[in-house]
Amino acid sequence: MSDTTVLTSLPQTHRLLTIMQALRDPVSGCPWDRKQTYDTIVPYTLEEAYEVADAIERGDFEELHGELGDLLFQVIFYAQIGQEEGRFDFESIAEKVSDKLVSRHPHVFGDKAFSTDEELKKHWEQQKHRERQGKDESNTSLLDDLPKHFPALSLAQKMQKRVGRHGFDWPEVSGVIDKLEEEIAELKQAIANNDQQNIEEEIGDLLFSCVNLSRHLKVDAEAALRKSARKFEARFRKLEDHLVQQNLTVDTATLEQLDEAWNAAKQLHK
Template identity: 50%
Template structure:
């Protein structure tokens, strides 16, 4: 029978991997910065397993993601900045503070609240508490409005967070139609940049168009990152159908015109792919 290990075993394993004399050479070479790409990759693999409802592999992927936290904790311990216990303690403290509807007296083992809050009340409380935390940092000269939005987030996700944060201080459109007008304005500027032949200007204006489209998605209650991921999957399905038709014909891709390939694409759409 295989052993059932605990979180303590995992932290011990990590310390062994980083042992200066007998540890793993690869693990010993790593730093906070060098393992960031692995952390991002593991997070995406978790999301991918969930989207595919691959629960068996999700178990493994969550373990890989947890290992990233353990790795950072070990590095923090070695540099005397923090360790796994302080990570856990700070997390529990923050979550108790941000959930007064669950922990009304502000302690982990406080009795339940007398009245259950609505989703809107919970959301409002959450935003109020987070704003209080930011206000405290700002009062100490430690924070600005758009601070603590991670640079490493995917571009669309970070755009949403930037826009939401700015919205909290009143810097936002109040009508989706106005955002559509802004998109038209940005498209016109993109056309001018394209005509100018200035590639730097094209890239800049293209970014503005995408940012405005993210803003529209936010106003319509659509998360752009999720929408694009869904469209990516749809494209894969339909392109896979086109590829199947090309293969079944026994011909090469170059034997088909774009119009003929588009006909296969339309067939895929008609089939609901």
């Protein structure tokens, strides 16, 4: 019986783990897979996670099916390296996340009850904070253990969400809007002063306030910006098509022609 035949007869999780072990085999494995490390795999993990998000946002569930498999393979890859180093394996990873889910859901796996969603969210954050402190006794800040390599918008929103759960927040969205307008005024002043360093700082503050507004309005800032970028792309492609019909390009059209083409593209996109 060939190795391929044996592989196809295995339960799928066992099959995937066996394939990963074969890819990393020091003698007969794939040269590329053998030389990978935790660090070198990270860019692929991020790419696969974004491809999952993209498939979901486009509603392409056939594509999502495949992308989830690619993302799972990333976990299997890390698990294999961890097993080789005697640190952890796939079973211990599954055990750890199972224990965590049970401890964070006492209302499902225990007899605790929450009367509101806010009580549930507060318990969730408190439990996570206790877990962070348990990992490292030096963890004393609510902002400890934040993923520093998050995309900036996601990191800002996660920071704001975490401190907001503990009362450091605007009670009403009007306060966030006032702060946004204040940041715009400060940016205008920095531009008037031609202060490039301050301009960068004020743009950062403005973006941070925009994220805060998104959070208050229950909008994911990262997802919202991706959707706007895709909307711009779709409209710009229609603008290019519109210009081609007039024997023009973006480079040869006047500002007035570009403006007219953009308005036409917006109507077509709607």
